[in-house]
Amino acid sequence: MTALRLPDTDAAAAPQRTVAPRIGARAVCEALVREGVTTVFGYPGGTLLPIYDVLREFPLRHILVRHEQGGAHAADGFSRATGGVGVAMATSGPGAINLVTGLATAMMDSVPMVAITANVPRALLGKDAFQETDIIGIALPITKFATVVMNPDEVPLAVAEAFEIARSGRPGPVLLDFPKDVLQEETTAPHPEPYELRLPGLLRPTRGDVPEAEELAELIAKAERPLILAGHGIQIANATGLLRQVAEKAEIPVAHTLLGIGNMDETHRLSAGYAGMHGWMHVNKAIQQSDLLIGIGCRYDDRITGKTSTFAPNATIVHVDVDRSEIGKNVRTDLGIVADAGDLLAALLPRLPQSEPRAEWLAQIAEWRVVSEARSWHGSGAWRQGRLSADYVVDRIGEATNHAATLVSDVGQNQMWAARYFGFRKPFHHLSSGGLGTMGYAVPAAMGAALGAPERETWAVVGDGGFQMTMQELATLVQDQIPVRIAVLNNHRLGMIRQWQEIIYDENYHSAELFGPDLVRLCEAYGIPAWRATKPDEVDGVIAEARKAPGPALIDFHLDEAQNVYPMMLPGKGLSDMVEGASE
Amino acid sequence: MATAPRRQTVPAGDPDAEHRRHVVSALVIDRPGTLNRVSGLLRARSFNIESLTVGTTHEPGRSRMTIVVRGDEGHLRQVLAQLERLIEVLEVGDLHGTPHLEIELALVELDPPADRGAEADLRATLASAGGELLPTTDGTWRARLTAAPETIDRALEALGAQGLRRLVRAGAVAMTTTTTTDPTTSENGASRA
Numbered sequence: 001m002t003a004l005r006l007p008d009t010d011a012a013a014a015p016q017r018t019v020a021p022r023i024g025a026r027a028v029c030e031a032l033v034r035e036g037v038t039t040v041f042g043y044p045g046g047t048l049l050p051i052y053d054v055l056r057e058f059p060l061r062h063i064l065v066r067h068e069q070g071g072a073h074a075a076d077g078f079s080r081a082t083g084g085v086g087v088a089m090a091t092s093g094p095g096a097i098n099l100v101t102g103l104a105t106a107m108m109d110s111v112p113m114v115a116i117t118a119n120v121p122r123a124l125l126g127k128d129a130f131q132e133t134d135i136i137g138i139a140l141p142i143t144k145f146a147t148v149v150m151n152p153d154e155v156p157l158a159v160a161e162a163f164e165i166a167r168s169g170r171p172g173p174v175l176l177d178f179p180k181d182v183l184q185e186e187t188t189a190p191h192p193e194p195y196e197l198r199l200p201g202l203l204r205p206t207r208g209d210v211p212e213a214e215e216l217a218e219l220i221a222k223a224e225r226p227l228i229l230a231g232h233g234i235q236i237a238n239a240t241g242l243l244r245q246v247a248e249k250a251e252i253p254v255a256h257t258l259l260g261i262g263n264m265d266e267t268h269r270l271s272a273g274y275a276g277m278h279g280w281m282h283v284n285k286a287i288q289q290s291d292l293l294i295g296i297g298c299r300y301d302d303r304i305t306g307k308t309s310t311f312a313p314n315a316t317i318v319h320v321d322v323d324r325s326e327i328g329k330n331v332r333t334d335l336g337i338v339a340d341a342g343d344l345l346a347a348l349l350p351r352l353p354q355s356e357p358r359a360e361w362l363a364q365i366a367e368w369r370v371v372s373e374a375r376s377w378h379g380s381g382a383w384r385q386g387r388l389s390a391d392y393v394v395d396r397i398g399e400a401t402n403h404a405a406t407l408v409s410d411v412g413q414n415q416m417w418a419a420r421y422f423g424f425r426k427p428f429h430h431l432s433s434g435g436l437g438t439m440g441y442a443v444p445a446a447m448g449a450a451l452g453a454p455e456r457e458t459w460a461v462v463g464d465g466g467f468q469m470t471m472q473e474l475a476t477l478v479q480d481q482i483p484v485r486i487a488v489l490n491n492h493r494l495g496m497i498r499q500w501q502e503i504i505y506d507e508n509y510h511s512a513e514l515f516g517p518d519l520v521r522l523c524e525a526y527g528i529p530a531w532r533a534t535k536p537d538e539v540d541g542v543i544a545e546a547r548k549a550p551g552p553a554l555i556d557f558h559l560d561e562a563q564n565v566y567p568m569m570l571p572g573k574g575l576s577d578m579v580e581g582a583s584e
Numbered sequence: 585m586a587t588a589p590r591r592q593t594v595p596a597g598d599p600d601a602e603h604r605r606h607v608v609s610a611l612v613i614d615r616p617g618t619l620n621r622v623s624g625l626l627r628a629r630s631f632n633i634e635s636l637t638v639g640t641t642h643e644p645g646r647s648r649m650t651i652v653v654r655g656d657e658g659h660l661r662q663v664l665a666q667l668e669r670l671i672e673v674l675e676v677g678d679l680h681g682t683p684h685l686e687i688e689l690a691l692v693e694l695d696p697p698a699d700r701g702a703e704a705d706l707r708a709t710l711a712s713a714g715g716e717l718l719p720t721t722d723g724t725w726r727a728r729l730t731a732a733p734e735t736i737d738r739a740l741e742a743l744g745a746q747g748l749r750r751l752v753r754a755g756a757v758a759m760t761t762t763t764t765t766d767p768t769t770s771e772n773g774a775s776r777a
Contacts (some may be wrong), residue, residue, distance in 0.1 A: 325668070
């Protein structure tokens with residue numbers, strides 16, 4: 001009997017069979033179609049033109065963005081809203097470099113995405129040719145993998161491997177760089193079967209049962225005040241249902257990281273809420289008082305922990321992550337388990353005894369919650385006096401859309417307001433640049449999200465600062481009639497900068513005031529219906545109008561005053577040391 | 585490849601932890617960019633590389649890197665886990681606590697010894713570090729040393745007073761000497777494709 005011989009090294013190289021010759025550019029497009037790609041966000045350029053020359057032959061919808069950064073964020077938003085792999089394309093030199101903010105954003109938040117860049121022809125590489133740049137050198141630290149494809153025969157394999165790397169294990173962005181002549185020359189290389197991929201260095205989580213769940217089940221059985229800290233990894237693993245079942249069976253309240261929002265319906269009795277620097281006070285208190293903290297698919301990053309030496313001082317800390325390098329990176333870990341979040345939860349569920357209601361612990365959190373919501377609900381509370389405040393706007397968008405819309409937030413105060421007040425119910429509905437904190441993310445990412453998940457309404461919640469960073473994509477929204485509703489929380493300033501300057505820098509305001517255009521007239525110029533609201537009683541009306549628009553729409557919410565997001569954990573402080581801010 | 589325990593315990597980091605010398609051995613894919621990616625990751629984590637060697641192995645397409653760095657255990661442990669997840673890295677481990685061979689090559693250029701006695705001393709120093717005089721035609725004294733890095737350190741200290749003019753060190757290469765527990769084997773709950 002002949003043993004089946006699988007290629008075990010990359011040196012085994014491409015499959016031996018051949019197909020009818022076609023140029024590299026066609027092979028790229030074929031490979032994208034084979035990977036299930038339907039939409040590509042791109043911007044043409046001299047070296048990338050071979051792909052544009054054949055693009056029409058393939059069932060690929062090309063969205064012509066107005067800046068490559070917008071394309072990268074749109075691919076990211078497409079991925080996050082769908083759980084698939086978004087694709088961005090850029091030409092050599094400046095085009096490729098414009099992708100980097102989007103790549104780094106995706107890398108920090110474990111978003112699968114494939115970026116395709118063209119480069120100068122092979123003979124010109126390294127000669128400072130027109131629009132040449134070493135994009136691989138630039139992309140290495142901000143991608144899961146980046147490589148240049150130097151031979152047309154490698155094209156099919158390289159694209160297939162890029163997708164496999166992007167979505168496997170802990171997902172991330174991959175960049176493939178194609179010298180122009182590689183796209184122009186013919187190849188007879190076939191597309192590989194899955195077993196023909198040469199990825200001996202790709203870490204894949206061991207799937208199936210997780211026997212270590214036994215130890216975790218024992219810890220849970222002994223705990224009096226357990227708390228789950230649920231991160232993005234649970235949504236990536238498609239395991240939100242299992243999370244709810246585990247929480248219900250063991251009677252464990254669930255706190256969320258920023259990107260963990262949506263892991264659980266916020267109205268569920270065991271959903272404690274959003275934790276961290278601007279998280280709910282009662283959730284942060286629960287972390288500090290818990291005797292067993294179970295982090296699943298999260299990074300225990302500094303916006304959650306604050307000063308790590310005072311973080312969860314009473315707790316046995318458990319950390320489950322698919323990426324071993326995360327475990328113990330930031331906080332002491334009493335029990336670390338390297339596993340896919342879904343596998344762990346599935347292994348844990350049958351091992352858990354049905355718990356009695358943890359009446360005392362849940363009542364304690366509920367008691368803190370009453371105080372916490374009374375104090376910090378609606379930030380400044382200004383809306384109650386007839387003045388427009390951001391929390392009110394976000395709350396009304398949540399209500400109007402029945403909390404079923406995809407909400408893409410930007411970065412800064414708007415991000416925190418969206419996280420706190422929208423009222424999320426489902427996974428993949430809250431998109432935000434959590435790790436990198438990329439201002440300008442919201443509008444282009446919402447563009448990708450709206451195309452990826454057209455069955456849902458898509459809202460971008462963005463400050464006037466972040467909006468002005470990528471507002472060139474308004475033209476894309478119009479050209480392709482992408483139905484993104486944009487809520488600009490316009491306080492004519494960089495709100496979070498102003499907040500830090502007020503609280504930490506002794507009210508030394510510098511560069512916090514921000515001039516911006518008349519957004520309604522700007523939209524008029526683009527042909528986008530737009531409204532302005534300046535009073536709380538106008539909010540519901542303009543939201544309803546904007547929802548009726550068949551394509552993009554914008555509301556310019558003129559916020560009344562300088563509002564801060566409270567509570568706030570100051571830099572260098574811990575979760576027990578939050579600033580409450582002014583209550584009404 | 586063995587699948588090691590995926591359960592772990594990590595104590596709180598100690599900022600005053602001792603910065604020890606670590607010899608890291610990594611099996612990597614031999615392709616452009618691998619060295620860049622590995623060294624870039626060490627740079628991003630503020631590790632100063634004392635030496636780094638890379639060369640082919642008996643397997644085609646595979647290279648072995650030996651990297652000598654200084655740092656505390658916890659920090660290094662985390663960096664190794666980050667190195668391990670690179671697509672270009674197949675296996676990586678710290679050789680501390682594992683029997684291994686560690687050899688370095690150094691080339692030295694020396695002033696010709698003044699007399700018989702000095703020459704005998706010089707030859708003795710070279711011999712202490714596996715040294716050998718290299719034939720020259722220009723009357724210059726050159727030698728190669730082949731020994732464990734610390735042995736070379738000691739010899740160089742002596743050579744400093746024996747007319748050392750120039751020095752080039754290759755950096756350490758290391759190989760485990762046990763087949764039962766191979767520290768270069770991946771120690772995590774993941775397997776490679």
